Amino acid sequence: MTAPLLDALLHRPHLRVLLCVGTGGVGKTTLSAALAVRAALLGRRVVVVTIDPARRLAQAMGLDGLAHEPTPVHVPGANGSLDAMMLDVRHAFDQALIGQVSVEEADRIRANPFYRALAETFSGTQEYVAMEKIGELHRLAAGDGRWDLIVVDTPPSASALDFLDGPNRLEALAHNPLLRVVLGLPRGPFGFLDAGAALATRALDTILGGRLFADLRTFLQVFERAVLAFESNAVETRRLLASEAAAFLAVAAPRPDPVAEAAALVQRLGEEGLPLSGLVVNQVSPVVDVPPDLLATAELDADHPQRQVLAHHRRNLARVRAERWAIEPLERFRVPTTLIARQPGGVNDVESLAALLGGLEQQASPGRDV
Amino acid sequence: MPPRCPLHIVTGKGGVGKTTIALALAHRLAGEGARVVIAEVEGRGGLALATGGEVGPEPAPLTTPRGELQGVEIDARASLAGYLQRYYRLGFAADLLQMDPLVDFATRIAPGLRDILLIGQVTHLRDNHPEIDALVLDAPPSGRIGAFLGAGEALAELTDGSPIAEQAVSVMDDLRDPGCRIHVVTLLDELPLTEAVETVQVVRGLGLAVGAVVANRCLTVPAVPDPLPPPPAGITAAQWSAMIAELIAEAETARGQTAWHALLEHRTGQDVVRVPEADPGAGVDPALLAELLGSL
Numbered sequence: 217m218t219a220p221l222l223d224a225l226l227h228r229p230h231l232r233v234l235l236c237v238g239t240g241g242v243g244k245t246t247l248s249a250a251l252a253v254r255a256a257l258l259g260r261r262v263v264v265v266t267i268d269p270a271r272r273l274a275q276a277m278g279l280d281g282l283a284h285e286p287t288p289v290h291v292p293g294a295n296g297s298l299d300a301m302m303l304d305v306r307h308a309f310d311q312a313l314i315g316q317v318s319v320e321e322a323d324r325i326r327a328n329p330f331y332r333a334l335a336e337t338f339s340g341t342q343e344y345v346a347m348e349k350i351g352e353l354h355r356l357a358a359g360d361g362r363w364d365l366i367v368v369d370t371p372p373s374a375s376a377l378d379f380l381d382g383p384n385r386l387e388a389l390a391h392n393p394l395l396r397v398v399l400g401l402p403r404g405p406f407g408f409l410d411a412g413a414a415l416a417t418r419a420l421d422t423i424l425g426g427r428l429f430a431d432l433r434t435f436l437q438v439f440e441r442a443v444l445a446f447e448s449n450a451v452e453t454r455r456l457l458a459s460e461a462a463a464f465l466a467v468a469a470p471r472p473d474p475v476a477e478a479a480a481l482v483q484r485l486g487e488e489g490l491p492l493s494g495l496v497v498n499q500v501s502p503v504v505d506v507p508p509d510l511l512a513t514a515e516l517d518a519d520h521p522q523r524q525v526l527a528h529h530r531r532n533l534a535r536v537r538a539e540r541w542a543i544e545p546l547e548r549f550r551v552p553t554t555l556i557a558r559q560p561g562g563v564n565d566v567e568s569l570a571a572l573l574g575g576l577e578q579q580a581s582p583g584r585d586v
Numbered sequence: 587m588p589p590r591c592p593l594h595i596v597t598g599k600g601g602v603g604k605t606t607i608a609l610a611l612a613h614r615l616a617g618e619g620a621r622v623v624i625a626e627v628e629g630r631g632g633l634a635l636a637t638g639g640e641v642g643p644e645p646a647p648l649t650t651p652r653g654e655l656q657g658v659e660i661d662a663r664a665s666l667a668g669y670l671q672r673y674y675r676l677g678f679a680a681d682l683l684q685m686d687p688l689v690d691f692a693t694r695i696a697p698g699l700r701d702i703l704l705i706g707q708v709t710h711l712r713d714n715h716p717e718i719d720a721l722v723l724d725a726p727p728s729g730r731i732g733a734f735l736g737a738g739e740a741l742a743e744l745t746d747g748s749p750i751a752e753q754a755v756s757v758m759d760d761l762r763d764p765g766c767r768i769h770v771v772t773l774l775d776e777l778p779l780t781e782a783v784e785t786v787q788v789v790r791g792l793g794l795a796v797g798a799v800v801a802n803r804c805l806t807v808p809a810v811p812d813p814l815p816p817p818p819a820g821i822t823a824a825q826w827s828a829m830i831a832e833l834i835a836e837a838e839t840a841r842g843q844t845a846w847h848a849l850l851e852h853r854t855g856q857d858v859v860r861v862p863e864a865d866p867g868a869g870v871d872p873a874l875l876a877e878l879l880g881s882l
Contacts, residue, residue: 240599241777242601329740392687415681419682423699423749504832510820511821515818524810525830526818
């Protein structure tokens, strides 16, 4: 059985960007790859962007490791084409920031502790860079038509909302009135009172110490320019993501925590006017449907080996009930929902990626029979 | 100053059940009659979700089945406040905290500053609450744990001589104290396991002590009858072969886990503590899991 809801989504003629969003550990990366393979089979020219794939997943796509540039993946029987790439966050952030300065300045900036911290550990950098990459790939695709669909695996994060909040966090930092204070720039009508500015400068100097404070100034000069340049692109990318050319798939697993994250995410996408096209519940336990009275009768007459099989089936039924109970809170959103069965053998090649969706069971809303 | 109580830091890849294991460990420690506080940083509400109650900035009883645990959530603002109060005049500190942009700026921009403030606040909980016998930290996911725990080292180097360096050095001392253990939670599957092995290496690289390596949601290999029996009365051949397929798939997954388990022990050089998958439908009771954790 194929997955009609997802196939219909991949068939949408206007669709250009498909984003898989959800918390860590729900199988977003594998799902993104599977959707990309499926789209290529359906005749689309696809590029899939991932942040941090398993080595095995890269191997499943026939690559030793994913390159940082789009690399062709052979999909047997595909009418379309598939390229895959892994986003190198450090490199992309370098490009975004270093692109704004001279070569000599660039070396100084790379050694700057604030720059290193932001590039390596700031919890909005991956999202910022991912957003930038979506815009860039879209411009390339629109330019020469090399792709007609970009599938995005959003960065691994504790919270599913980070993908939406990350870039804002970076921009909020760039627009923080303190930044202008530290740089000694005019503060504008909504800036600090002078007394506040003096206190704030003194506070930062005191907390950070003189040397670090000097490094901070150097860094902020470049950072401000880079973020302003980024913002003009970001406006365009956000417009794209809010249009009918984009679709978001919220991904969850049938456990209370990921479901709570997915629910918060669905709500937020609605508030932000972003187009949620479906929910995917991954890693669902498969179970065969046997009427309860037949099962009970069979258990009465079964011999020991038969009981071993039936007892396991009972356990599986209980597991499935617990999963149904866990995903029930998603029902109220009335969003088309697709359940994907857990793959005991894992994903080893392009065929098994395609089969992941081939083994899909889907329905209009969760909570009833699979 | 009296010796500080043990600090247990629990980390793991997102989705492996870190909070559940942290709670189980807290129950385990409390079961020995100790007063235990479980803390989370920059709350994603994991504790509140797991216990169905509120978790605030001061330790307060959690709504757990046995009711003996206290929970606390440490955020960046409270941490900055704590830091300023420890090192500066009260008036100066209070003025600074009035300025939201400063709080945001100072806790985001400086490398590792936010993490140092957070850990500093966690370790200082023990000074403010000497009645605590053990502190369990439900730490950030392992993808960030190196930066989180290593922040002190990085910051101390950068800021030699400044007040924040003093805090950074004291935080690293606290983490290297023999009473501090970092526990790594994983599942017996490729991705979480790879990350767990890397985490153990990072933690050791920082000169910190790895406590337990915990494998969560472990399956037991089910018995598969040989030869496979024919369908019992009333079950069709198709239904029966599907049921047998369910059983064989689970047996394969469980055997795969056995192999991952061996690899995990080999790569970390540690015995792995196994926590079995909860009985389906029964839900997870960390108090019950506590008994399985043994004496970590």
